Amino acid sequence: MxxxxxxxxxxxxxxxxxxxxxxxxxxxxxxxxxxxxxxxxxxxxTGRNHGLLHSGARYAVTDRESATECIEENMILRRIAANCVGDTGGFFITLPEDDLAYQQTFIDSCRAAGIEAEAIDPALARQLEPSVNPDLIGAVKVPDGSIDPxxxxxxxxxxxxxxxxxxxxxxxxxxxxxxxxxxxxxxxxxxxxxxxxxxxxxxxxxxxxxxxxxxxxxxxxxxxKMFPAKGALLVFGHRVNNIVINRCRKPANADILVPGDTVCVIGTTSDRVPFESVDRMEVTPEEVDVLLREGIKLAPSLATTRILRAYAGVRPLVASDDDPSxxxxxxxxxxxxxxxxxxxxxxxxxxxxxxxxxxxxxxxxxxxxxxxxGRENAKCVTAERPLPGSEQQSSDSTPVTAGAKASVGRHGTLAANIPASTGSDRALVCECEEVSVGEIEYAIKNLHVDNLLNLRRRTRLGMGTCQGQLCICRAAAILEKHDSCVSRHLGGIRQFVNERWKGMQPVAWGDNLAEAQFTAWLYGSVAGLDVLPPTEEMK
Amino acid sequence: MDFQKENISRHNFEQCTKCTVCTVVCPVTPINTKYPGPKQAGPDGERYRLKNPDFFDEAFKYCLNCKRCEVACPSDVRIGDLILSARLTYSKGKPSLRDTMLAETDVMGSLATLCAPVVNASLAMKPVKYVMDRTLKIDSHRQFPKYASTKFETWFRRHAAAEQSKYSRHISYFHGCYVNYNYPDLGKALVAVCNALGVGVRLLDRERCCGVAKIANRLVKEATRDAEINIASIRKALADGSEAVVATSSTCCFTMRDEYHHVLGLDNSDIRRSVTLATAYISKLIERGDVRLVFRDDYRRRIAYHTPCHMERMGFTQYSVALLKSIPGVDLVVLNPNCCGIAGTYGFKKENYETSQAIGSRLFTEIENVRPDFVATDCETCKWQIEMSTGIKVKNPVEVLFEALDLDATRKANNLTI
Amino acid sequence: MKFETIIIGAGLAGVSAAIRLAEQGKDVALISAGRSAMHFNSGSLGLLGFDNNHQPVSSPVEAMESMPDSHPYKRFEAASLTEFADNAADLLRRAGVKTVGNVRENHMRITPLGLCRPAWLTLEQVVTLEALKQLERPHVAIVGIAGFLDFYPRFIAAALEKEGFRCDLLTVDNPDLQRLRKSESEMRAANIARIMEGDALTRFGESVRDVSRDSEAAALILPAVVNFDGDGESLHLRQIVGRDLFYAPTMGVSIPGIAMHTRLMRHFLSLGGRLFNGHRVISAEFNDDSLVAVYTDKLDDDALRADNFIFAGGSFFSRGLVATPDEVIEPIFNLDTLAPSDRSKWFDSDLFGVQPVMNSGIAVDHTFRALRSGVPVKNLYAVGASLAGADSLSNDSGAGVALLTAIAVADRIIKLQ
Incomplete structure (x- = not known):
């Protein structure tokens, strides 16, 4: 040892x-x-949620303490993690089937928790967020946003x-x-x-x-004593909305639609699951159904928008110490x-x-x-000090290429460290998410990257429309230069494709099934990876 | 599940499976590396532009709008429309004086026709070309199409309009700027051919430029205004009994059929099917057995047919090809579908000249190898480009028909006593 | 417009059927809704690469006979399979698609990621393991292109080293390539191939020659980034470089695949075939059990009529088949499809395993006439990847199914006329 x-x-x-x-x-x-x-x-x-920068409004009526914590942290994160935050704003909408009287309770509770909440005309809401359900009868504006976990x-x-x-x-x-x-x-x-x-x-x-x-x-x-609560979500192919849309009612299934980076996410469900299942969360057809059915009420166009994948996370809910039940x-x-x-x-x-x-x-x-x-004197500074990448952006260098623009979005001020001086550096590996060779190299060197999945989480490689096609082998070849282990990376490509397939499978119809067939054909028959033995899930 | 039966996104961008076939056929990408290519500029970029308009890239102006990407796409993504729409939505700054001048084909044409000899001479003069090259950035290699001294419309009113009412069936002819100002002979040929087939020709009450040049140069407001006038005129013509509105320019036809709706967002659904190309209209008359064509015995020509990009996109290629093939004395070679490089006003711009010629070179070489008597094509700007670059004469299929038909015999065959 | 036969879909199946008919002087129209899957083909065609237990097949004809009854191959007389396969290879040859390989024994192609895999026919310029084994010494040089992301010399070398080859890894660069590299997204095989003409091709050859000068390799392996639609380019390059050259396929849109497409299409057009390029068939007109006409999205109400129709619209990728959340449908004619009825049985968690949904497709009778509400449409045949029972992915049989069914149907139409 x-x-x-x-x-x-x-x-x-x-x-x-x-x-x-x-x-x-x-x-x-x-x-x-x-x-x-x-x-x-x-x-x-952390990697399996909405990516919602809660204003706290969702908890305002039922859990004042959480709501106050949320809005305070919301304001802090906007300062210290500017590069991870999307200042989209949020709506809580009331639909004809909802009780409009709840809106006032909601606004009062928000204000009591310190959350700015303002009722706006439904017509204005439709104008500000064209994707919103046009039948809405009420809308409240709150400081929600998106955050990239x-x-x-x-x-x-x-x-x-x-x-x-x-x-x-x-x-x-x-x-x-x-x-x-x-x-x-x-x-x-x-x-x-x-x-x-x-x-x-x-x-x-x-x-x-x-x-x-x-x-x-x-x-x-x-x-x-913890209780695993599964939450399933769906990722749509592009930003249907640019403002977070919530339902103005007591929290329920699939009542938040969050625009995050190039996609938007509807969620969640909430179901207690046994402990044994937390390492292999799969989204069921019933969950897909309820997410869509409810999601469409927030933004009707979700009914005809391509779904890229489904995923689920587990909330760590804790029983109070005085209530072991x-x-x-x-x-x-x-x-x-x-x-x-x-x-x-x-x-x-x-x-x-x-x-x-x-x-x-x-x-x-x-x-x-x-x-x-015994180090009580050491004071916490995390509420003030910006995170790396989120320092004040200097405005003198405007990125020109799509890859450079996207990488600034992902890495903030740290994007300056991404090699971009030659055409080879700037060449795009992942074309859906505009990830360049330079960004891959930067991630390998600086961001604890050992496999393709790490690269995905650091750069959005393979997270776009095609869920990883040409980008995977391109990235694998760059990784291979660092360890000269071809067989490991061939296996890695196969694992990565299957990791993507896991999320695509619950929503594999229409264009997504066409995509999956294309990917299976390219990497299976054309490239020949189907003869490699299936390996365990890449984590 | 009663939803998710289909995926509807703007210009179908989300149907893209990222197969990259569009990049294989894009004429610009291998030549101009500043252009990010159809996939990047189109469906890939669209997702980012929805997030942040800053992802728009002014280099999209290098797109020819040839739509070859759309023809090639196996997933029906309207890639060209995506790029064009992005230019119209996000491009900053006003179109330059040069772009506006090139786009205002109507105004320029009206002015030029008034003083055609002077304009023609001066557009051909070296000092003028030098000034245009330097100050306006219109490439000095370009030959401007000559302006005719009498507009087609004027000729039609004076010499043709009166007798058209004698025919029992009618079409309305959308002649376009080129026929009107530069090449009335094509319009005259169309009238003669249609008349010989027993079809009277009318003009629209008000015809404006189809708008293709204005759209390409981002003059959306002006293009929309013209389009609305045209749509209204077409509606009226159809209501007045014209069985179709026929163009001799594939680009005018394509613009009115598809771009009005796809790019300008206008509702042309009620008239779209009635707007067609002359060769398509005539082909259908023949197929239905409505008309008979009698060709001259002595017509012998080797013709190379060039498929204009918008013709290919419109899907009408087979009409022109079949019609030309049906002429007994014609030895027709259908050229490989390659862009000629001019793309309307694109090739006139100094910054595009080299790209434009490089794109066309493949086509020019092929034409030279085929050694035709002349080239036939349905697009006027292809004609300028091919004539300038190969020195070989280019004709519209309607002109070929006009030359090849025995008009008198055809009239007789169609029992015309007029 | 009226034709003798209309073929919907211009992939390998559609264009092969079209050629077969046009060669017999038939009046054929081919309707193409965008480029086909052939564009991603790496220059090799599979008749049957793997059996149903996913074991590699060495002698395809024997293994074809052992396929399950649902497989399109089972609609052929076992004794005729060899003849059909040879006919297919002949058809390709007449179109200028020159290949090595035969129906009796699969050879090994080398995939873009360096795996060896059984194949039936391979374009003669494209590398195979057998060709390399013929070299006077087991020593090759793999020449990569600087900044080109879709070719994997080290992966290919790893595979060849396992087979006992010595591999030199070289990289070529020159100003033409540098210029192309300025584009962040367009340094692709097809774009490189499009600039590799005339002087640029000569300069590329010289660069390859210079960079490989010190290598003692018996042959060079280059990425397939040189135009293959004529023989001129590869011969010219061979001459400049001055030693044996093979081309290895690249990932994504592939030059050998484009070359096949181009040559087949050119052959069809030279036979007087009519091409409706970029048209999607959106509706059809039936008269009892016969198909009368089809309509495309481009031609308004202008019907395309024919005596016979062949549907070669492909599978999901080509939109010949469409999966809704609940069922697999054929969207144009509403033909009968065979698919697992329960969506939960469509998939395998290993994308490379057998996906039952990929086995779904159009139901046909013994002569490949498509069924509609259980009755064969008298003059509508289905061929290629849209057929039920043809899981081309797990069997590596896509090309074989496409070619054999296309020829069988074309021959039947000719015979009946």
Whole structure:
């Protein structure tokens, strides 16, 4: 067994937004940090949600506390993560079948929570957002937006690293090093290097692993009761809307349509699922049906818009400590110092919450860590300091090519580091999402990229209309230059195509089935990858 | 499921499977590397423009609007329309004086016809060409089509209009700017041929330029105004008993049939089917057995037919080809479908001259190899380009019919006593 | 307009049927709704590359006989398959599509990603494992093009090294290529091929010759980025470079595939065939059990009439078949289709496995007449990828099904007339 030389102040388990945010906060406060992720960053719920920058309005009526947290974090994220945020604004629309009286309750609740909410004329709403259901009888304008969780998480990782944090992906924590009632480190399995076992030690271990936190707590001998709630979503081929559209009623299925980057996303469903299923979420025909049926009520054109894929994530809902039955489930943040709660030293769990409140969760977790380490003087600066890429954009260099424009959108000020001086650098690998060779090279060098799926999450490679056709082998060939392992990348292409197919399959009809046939033919018959043995899912 | 039966997106951009076939047929991409190509400029770029109009690229102006991408697309994506619409929607700045001049074919034509000899002489003079090249950026290699001293409309009113009422059936002729100002002989040929077949010819009450040049040069308001006038005139002509509105220019015909709706967003659905090309109209008369054609015994010609881009897109190629083939003395070679490179006013612009000629070179070489007596084509700008670049005469199929028909015998065969 | 036979779809199946009929002097119209899947073909045609257990096939004819009854091959007399296949190869040859390979034994083509795969016929300029094995020494040089993203020399080298070849990896560049590289999206095989004419082709040859000067390879493998629609370009290049040249296919739109398309289409037109290019058939007129006319999106109410019709509209990619969320339909004639009725049985989670939905298609009788409400349409035949039971993807039989069914139907039409 290998042991890492360095002793850390803190090991953060989980490469979602919360884990990355916690690693960043800890690093900014001067702690020696190791961030550990089982697969790739954003592999869990962070990468499988709406990408909605909640104004908090959705919770205003039912959960004032969450609503207030949301609007506060919303304003903070607009400052610190400008490059990850799309300032679209949002509507809460009332349809003829809804109770218009609810609108006033809604507006009052929003205002009480500190959320600007203004009723506007339905005609104006139709004019501002032509895709909205023309039958609407009411509309309220709120400061919703979109947020790109992949970029957000990566920016946190980058800043953590910039401030000295070490980062390991594809390292799964399998057990803890413990002495008596103290956790002193973790045992990890390196998924990439033949499952090698590695030890790392730290004064505090933070469990920031979303729904998997339940299991990681169990391994530490403490109990955090969580309830996996599956949410399914559909991605449409282009931005049908430019303003977020919500239903003005009590939260229900498929009542939010979010424009994000080049697509828009309808969601979600919400169903309790067994723990055993959280590693293989599949979208059912019933879910597709309800998402469409309800989505069409928000924007009728969804009935005839190409759907690119379906996906599902798992919300980590937490039962309150005083209600072990789980009936009282909170969407709020849960930060547990297990020394106080369970008498287990050196172990902190941060869970519950939402993507929107990841920063606040990180702040709470880091506060707890600092308190345990006696470093209370280290103050949190994450509410003020911009994330890498989101610093004030200098306006003197306007990108010319489509690839350059798209990469500025993705990487913000960091796009300046993308090689673009030669034609070969600027050549597009992914033409749907305008990803250049330079951007791929940049991602490989700087953004923890080892396989095609990592590249997708860092750059949007293969996330466009064709869900990865010519771009996959082009990107694989660039990856291959770095490790000279052809067979690995051939297998990688096959895995990547199947990862895309998994999302396409629930909506494989019309143009999407034509696309899938084309892809299967190109990579199967023409390129010959069908003779390679099927491999496990790329993660 | 009662929805998701079909996918409806603007110009079908989301039906694109990213197969890249469009880029194989684009005449511009291998020649002008500033042009991002039909797939990038069209369906790929459209998704980004929906997100942010800044993704519009002024380099889309290098698109010829030839629509060969649309003909090639296996998924019915209207790629050319996407690019053209993007130019009309997002391009910044007003069209230049040069572009406006080139596009205002009506105004320019009216002015020029008034003083045709002077204009023709001066457009051909070196100093004038030099000034045009330098200040207006109209390429000095270009020969402007000569302006006729008498407009076709004037000739028609003076010499033809009166006798048309003698015929029992009628069409309205959309002559277009070119026939009106530069080449009335083609219009005269059409009248003669139609009359010989027993069809009287009328003109529209008000005919404006079809608008193709204005659309290409982003004069949307002006193009729309002209289009609305034309649509109204066509409606009236049909109501007054014309069985069709016939053009001799494939581009005019295509613009009115397709671009009015696809690009300008006008509703032309009630008249679209009645707007047709002369060769299509005549072919249908023949097929229905309505008319008989008697050709001259002594007509022997080797003709190379060039399919204009808009003809190909309109889908009417077979009408002209079949008609020419049916002429007994004609040895017809159908040239490979390649763009001639001029694309209306595109080739007149100094910045496009080289691209324009490079695109056409394949066609020019093929024509030279075929060694025809002349080239036949349905588009006037193809005619200018081919004549300038190969020195070989180019004729409209209607002119060929006019030459090849024994008009008197044809009139007799159609039992005309008029 | 009236013709003897109208063929809907101008892919390999449609154009082959058209040629077969036109060669017999028939008056044929071919309706093409956009370019066909042939454009992505890498220069090799499969008759049957894999059996139903996805095992590679060495002798296709024998394996064809063992296909399930639903497969189009089973509508042929077993004894006639060889003859049909040879007829197909002859048809291609007459159109100028010169190939190596035969029906008795598959050879191995080399895919754009460097895998070896059984094939029936391969364009003679395109590399095969067998051709390389004929070289005087097992040593080749693979010449990549700087900045060209759709050719994978290292992947091909990895495959050839496994077969015992020594591979030199070279990269060629010159000002013509540099100019093309200024475009961020258009450095594609087809665009390179389009500038490779005249002097530029000579300069390219010289660049290849110079870059390979020190290599002792017995042959060079170049990406297929040189025009193949005539023989001139490849011969010219061979002369300049001064040693054996093979072309390896690239990903995406492929020059060998375009060459096949171009040569076949040119042959059809030279036989006097009529092409309706860029027309989509949108409706049809029936008289009892006969098809009378079809209408296209371009010709308004002008009917296209014929004595016989052949539907070669392809599968989902070409929109010959359309899948709605609930069913697989043939959208023009509303012909009967065979498809798993339950959508949940359409797919396999491995895209490269057998996808039952890809096996769906038009139901036909024993003479390939399409069924409509259970009754064969007397004069409408279906051929190629739109046929039910032809899962060309998992069997690598797309070209074979296209050519054999096209020829069978064309011959039947000729015989009946």
């Amino acid at each position: 290998k042991k890492l030389d360095k002793h850390y102040d803190v090991i953060v388990i989980g490469g979602g937004a919360t884990g990355a945010g916690t690693a960043r906060d800890c690093a900014l406060r001067g702690l020696k940090v190791l961030l550990v992720e089982r697969f790739d960053f954003t592999h869990g719920a 992949f970029r957000l998480t990566m920016a946190n990782v980058l800043d953590a690293r910039l401030h000295g944090a070490d980062v390991l992906t594809y390292h799964e924590v399998t057990d803890y090093i413990r002495t008596g009632n103290r956790i002193e480190g973790v045992l990890m399995l390196d998924h990439r290097n033949g499952g090698e076992q590695i030890q790392a030690t730290a004064d505090v271990v933070v469990n920031a692993s979303g729904i998997w936190g339940h299991l990681l707590a169990e391994k530490a001998g403490v109990s955090v 789980g009936r009282s489930i909170s969407r709020g943040i849960v930060c547990l110092d297990h020394a106080q709660r369970d008498g287990l030293e050196g172990f902190v769990t941060i869970t519950g919450g939402k993507l929107m409140t990841y920063r606040l969760m990180a702040e709470w977790a880091t506060d707890t860590v600092c308190r345990k380490l």
